[in-house]
Amino acid sequence: MDYDSRKAHWDRRTEIPLALASMLFLAAYAVRVLGHGLPTAWLDTCLAVLFAAWAVFAVDYAVRWRLSRQGLRFVRTHWLDTLVLILPLLRPLRVVRVYEAVQRRRGQPRLALYARVIVYAGLSALLLGFAGALAVYQQEHAAPDASIRTFGDAVWWTCATLATVGYGDVVPVTPMGRTIAAGIMAGGLALLGAVTGSFSSWLLQVFSSEGEGSGKPPGS
Known part of the structure; x- marks a missing residue:
């Protein structure tokens, strides 16, 4: 074997x-x-x-x-x-894999590929965001001159970071907090890219099907 x-x-x-x-x-x-x-x-x-x-x-x-x-x-x-x-x-992200395994055991997944990517990316974002907010809050709330004082501040900062918005109203000030921030930024970019890429591919597939159905090339 x-x-x-x-x-x-x-x-x-x-x-x-x-x-x-x-x-x-x-x-x-x-x-x-x-x-x-x-x-x-x-x-x-x-x-x-x-x-x-x-x-x-x-x-x-x-x-x-x-x-x-x-x-x-x-x-x-x-x-x-x-x-x-x-x-x-990062281990809770395994829940997404478990969901996929359960769907496969029941036969064909109920959702199309593109929808599944978006759903899994959403679940991953929720789990990563919650874990990141906890880690940042633990490092930041007691630090001198910290702007992240409550868990609510940490959740708001994590949402803005994962969404790649970055308002800058609250920011980590400790070295470990900034290290965690770099990881969350990378995760947010990866998840956003997965969702955007899947949605774009789905739109292209829809437009291509419509063009073939009408007998005209897409975009004509």
Whole structure:
């Protein structure tokens, strides 16, 4: 059995458990960041959930590494898996993959390709935006001269950043906050490009079909 077959078998077995662990990680992190008045026992429980979920991610990474039989080359050739292990806040994006897998098990997906790309990009933007807002708020709200003081400020800034608007009314001032900002900017550009490209392709397909149906070349 080659690597692709072994990996596909492992993915089928771990898809949903890893997605649940990802959502638990995000929920526990959100409580840790936003639950300022919660009892210490609750915060400690959330911290334990964070470490347990990360341990699950580490085991998954180790199994993929072993299945690949590539040695240290696996880290270079699977840099995205390595990045997600280091930055587990990106793990909730696996929910999009789970949705795709469920649709495939039911037969043909209900949505056309272009609509699916837009839907998945929207889900990814929501998850990335929420995780980014949490991370920025954690780094910024207590910093001297910070303009992001509340979680609402962080959400507003994240929405403006993902939409590539960039009003500039609130901005991160800490080095880590700006590093997170750079990642959110890159993610926003990628998602916007996916949606714009899919929508443009769909329009071209529609116009081409209309031109063929009328017997005239498109644009004539």
